[in-house]
Amino acid sequence: MGPGRPDEARLDDVLGSLRRGGTRITGPRRAVIAALAGSDGHLNAGDVSEIVQAAHPDVHQSTVYRTLDRLVELGVVEHIHVAHGPAVYHLGHDRHLHLVCEGCGSVTDAPADLLSAAAAAVDERFGFRLAAGHVALTGRCRACRVDGAELS
Helix, strand or coil: CCCCCCCHHHHHHHHHHHHHCCCCCCHHHHHHHHHHHCCCCCEEHHHHHHHHHHHCCCCCHHHHHHHHHHHHHCCCEEEEECCCCCEEEEECCCCEEEEEECCCCCEEEEEHHHHHHHHHHHHHHHCCCCCHHHCEEEECCHHHHHCCCCCC
């Protein structure tokens, strides 16, 4: 996933949210958020680091990783583990679920409310509140099903 121009509205929204919460906007934080705001999908930490370092060679990879962790703690970035690969990151203001194809590895975003009925049933039956946005649902995409691949 190559870097793109950051969506300036998304970038400003996230930076404004951090400022309103009293968080200082450092160069690395701005660079990491810009990398995510300019992505066309979900990026792993290595992808984010490459994008940041291409624009800011003085920002070390370890700084990018620490910054991602801190932005997750602050709630502006979410990470999700898809399949058996590394965690991927995206800006957290757009809550959604992830549908991961076991055949081709594609990741499809689905509306966050897709599992609302199931989450309500789990809460009612077990008293357990799901954080369903932090999981990946696995299965087979339409293309892989058409190709005849069976679920594992």
